[in-house]
């Protein structure tokens with residue numbers, strides 16, 4: 001551990017360490033970058049961020065924080081056709097919401113287009129880059145394979161003057177898309193395909209969302225990225241594993257351009273989640289083909305979807321910390337994410353009553369017109385949350401599945417002749433089942449209550465086994481409740497190609513269930529986005545998009561029962 005780092009380590013000793021931090025510790029010890037640690041999060045603005053990006057955000061911003069360093073937000077906007085201002089705005093909102101701050105360091109790769117062009121001229125002058133007229137197909141053909149070396153392009157030995165002239169004319173718009181490219185001159189026999197004269201610039205007569213029609217040549221990621229990192233003074237450029245084979249090119253670009261103290265690319269395994277797809281391309285398809293209600297559909301693994309669903313930034317950061325950072329790809333059980341939100345909300349949010357699938361119960365011996373306001377604790381596990389009043393009256397609703405006319409042996413809820421406790425209220429006993437004459441469907445129960453059994457009265461003469469939640473019919477508020485399940489049926493989506501989302505196969509047809517429910521009146525007083533536990537039903541939040549006027553919509557964040565098994 002370097003001396004300059006000891007203090008940070010002490011201040012942030014609760015933060016977990018990982019192999020990337022070991023590399024940084026060593027750099028600090030050896031003074032590779034002085035005492036600087038500077039990272040960046042470099043999204044391509046071609047879609048909304050997802051939970052995989054959250055892992056990268058937590059890692060990059062978290063690492064900077066741990067070492068009292070800095071982290072930049074940089075839009076990697078080198079591909080004009082797929083990018084959009086909507087995505088740029090959503091990305092900023094999501095990073096902020098997760099609790100991170102780039103301060104005044106928000107950059108765009110497009111800020112560097114002029115510099116990147118100048119650096120390309122420098123490479124040409126050094127004889128390290130050339131303009132190639134092969135078609136994209138020919139370039140692929142000449143590249144060779146893992147077992148065969150590539151073939152040199154017939155344009156490889158153009159003079160510096162000719163290259164400078166052609167590259168300038170590429171920029172000036174003289175040639176159509178695909179006619180020419182600028183390539184690095186490295187080694188067509190390299191065992192690493194990325195080093196076989198990779199393309200640095202392509203022609204694309206496309207309007208860029210920031211630079212407009214100023215450019216018709218655009219730099220490739222492998223060229224723009226290392227230079228952008230170097231310009232910003234990044235020390236550790238953290239990316240996902242698929243870029244491991246690109247690292248020699250990253251290093252080559254910076255070495256040939258003579259950047260002193262170049263940044264270091266470090267790769268980690270991307271997050272994969274069970275029952276989830278994580279590629280922006282596939283997520284976009286789900287949105288565009290209408291399988292979901294937009295990028296922020298509460299079933300989506302996007303940050304905006306998770307936010308609308310009711311997830312908290314704390315739970316997502318906790319999840320990212322628990323999964324850790326490694327070199328080996330492993331698929332994480334989505335149950336762990338669900339575990340994290342339960343843990344976060346358990347003590348924070350009030351526990352309220354809502355009847356999702358209502359069955360009417362008339363308490364025949366309760367005085368008509370009488371209302372009692374019963375005192376109910378907001379969270380039994382957190383007494384600091386205090387009490388509220390819940391109205392009780394003659395007609396209430398209970399859950400349909402809390403009643404069975406012909407119950408099996410161990411059914412302790414309500415059934416004919418059986419007595420149960422209404423949570424925080426009285427014991428009731430079912431006396432009569434009222435059915436629809438035509439359909440035979442149960443439409444109402446007639447029960448009696450025992451006034452002695454009032455909650456808090458100290459009544460101990462009889463015990464009952466079941467406790468049901470309920471709402472007073474006269475006071476309850478109608479609400480739409482949306483229950484969500486995983487978007488995909490198969491646990492493992494990793495091996496799937498485009499077909500999955502594409503024809504709807506594999507999509508879970510029951511990923512959304514909409515219920516007409518009744519909730520206790522206090523729930524109507526909360527703002528959209530508020531979260532609760534609904535007793536016995538799970539954690540819910542008021543939907544921020546569809547709640548308006550009289551319409552009250554709740555999203556189920558997660559059920560109470562966990563399928564998560566700690567290892």
Ligand code: ATP
Nearest residue numbers: 042043044052053055056239240270271278279280
């Ligand atoms: P996708 O494959 O979902 O389109 P991407 O890698 O093309 O993602 P970028 O916008 O380029 O998306 O990603 C920005 C940063 O987030 C990159 O550093 C990338 O490595 C990281 N990232 C993307 N997906 C994941 C993931 N599943 N797990 C961890 N990090 C990720």
Ligand code: MG
Nearest residue numbers: 043044076221
């Ligand atoms: Mg990418």
